[in-house]
Amino acid sequence: MHHEYNRARRQARTGAITKALAHAPGATFVDAAPYTQGTCFVAVATRNGVLHHATSVTTSSAETAEEVAIALATLDPTCDTIVCDSHSALTNYSKGRISPQALRILYQAPHCAENMNTLT
Numbered sequence: 001m002h003h004e005y006n007r008a009r010r011q012a013r014t015g016a017i018t019k020a021l022a023h024a025p026g027a028t029f030v031d032a033a034p035y036t037q038g039t040c041f042v043a044v045a046t047r048n049g050v051l052h053h054a055t056s057v058t059t060s061s062a063e064t065a066e067e068v069a070i071a072l073a074t075l076d077p078t079c080d081t082i083v084c085d086s087h088s089a090l091t092n093y094s095k096g097r098i099s100p101q102a103l104r105i106l107y108q109a110p111h112c113a114e115n116m117n118t119l120t
Helices: 007-020 062-073 087-095 100-108
Strands: 027-036 039-046 051-058 081-083
Touching: 027 051, 027 062, 039 062, 051 062, 062 087, 062 100
Parallel strands: 027 081
Antiparallel strands: 027 039, 039 051
């Protein structure tokens, strides 16, 4: 959904997702937003609002920043559900076509490297 339209629909969807994951201990929420020219801010938090990761990414692409956020969420071995509002980032992961920045994080994660499939 577009961030400026359908505000009530977006809020209802957010409420439903939050309610569904209220008792899921491994739920992690990710988000990214542009904040200066060519840079995006990335945040990864638990369902309780505890911040796990926050960083800036040198990219002008919100899609790349969201992919980095997802990669950072995988660093937590207790994370079993990642909630992301970027359809394009999720599609890229499902097709195995993510940004080099996100892939670099995945390859450096010790618990991910042993379970990593070859991405082509």
